[in-house]
Amino acid sequence: EAQVTQNPRYLITVTGxxxxxxxxxxxxHEYMSWYRQDPGLGLRQIYYSMxxxxxxxGDVPEGYKVSRxxxxxxxxxxxxxxxxxxxxxxxxxxxxxxxGYTFGSGTRLTVV
Amino acid sequence: xxTVTQSQPEMSVQEAETxxxxxxxxxxxxxxYLFWYKQPPSRQMILVIRQEAYKQQNATENRFSVNFQKAxxxxxxxxxxxxxxxxxxxxxxxxxxxxxxxxxFGTGTRLQVTL
Numbered sequence: 001e002a003q004v005t006q007n008p009r010y011l012i013t014v015t016g017x018x019x020x021x022x023x024x025x026x027x028x029h030e031y032m033s034w035y036r037q038d039p040g041l042g043l044r045q046i047y048y049s050m051x052x053x054x055x056x057x058g059d060v061p062e063g064y065k066v067s068r069x070x071x072x073x074x075x076x077x078x079x080x081x082x083x084x085x086x087x088x089x090x091x092x093x094x095x096x097x098x099x100g101y102t103f104g105s106g107t108r109l110t111v112v
Numbered sequence: 113x114x115t116v117t118q119s120q121p122e123m124s125v126q127e128a129e130t131x132x133x134x135x136x137x138x139x140x141x142x143x144x145y146l147f148w149y150k151q152p153p154s155r156q157m158i159l160v161i162r163q164e165a166y167k168q169q170n171a172t173e174n175r176f177s178v179n180f181q182k183a184x185x186x187x188x189x190x191x192x193x194x195x196x197x198x199x200x201x202x203x204x205x206x207x208x209x210x211x212x213x214x215x216x217f218g219t220g221t222r223l224q225v226t227l
């Protein structure tokens with residue numbers, strides 16, 4: 001089944017403790033993105049990647065890191081999480097503009 | 113920068129009725145794509161319908177159709193014969209020319225389908 005898999009689905013952590021949210025797609029898509037969803041703000045792009053080793057900032061990149069060492073994987077790293085990063089996070093991938101993005105099932109992150 | 117506006121935070125419709133969700137966008141580009149995504153309580157983001165800007169014909173997917181007015185930069189979603197399973201958050205989204213690097217979302221409309 002074609003899908004984007006992200007883990008974990010839920011995560012509660014403490015301020016300052018480094019964490020990684022994994023994302024993998026099995027559709028051989030070139031484009032991958034991370035979004036965060038907050039009430040009243042919709043989805044905002046954090047980082048995106050156009051291919052292996054090619055990444056760039058989205059609209060809200062502060063406090064996040066990404067890497068794209070393999071085409072299928074695009075992990076999101078929070079080096080020192082803070083409470084304002086409490087949010088719902090989505091990983092997504094795409095082959096071309098016309099198909100939009102296929103989304104993972106989301107990660108609910110709470111930073112206390 | 114492109115912006116997407118959904119001016120209806122919440123809407124309600126009775127089962128079997130028709131409802132229209134509004135979306136406007138701002139861009140200086142001529143070649144772009146527009147999308148509607150559905151997010152049910154399961155929080156999964158599901159693509160409902162897509163529209164290519166250079167196609168004048170409005171897209172249709174079963175009970176879902178759009179009214180695309182390019183000059184007015186308007187892209188509304190019409191849901192016919194509403195069902196309880198249509199209860200969800202609906203997001204309008206824009207993808208500009210060039211790469212598939214970014215999808216810009218509106219703030220969403222929460223739709224409640226009632227008996």
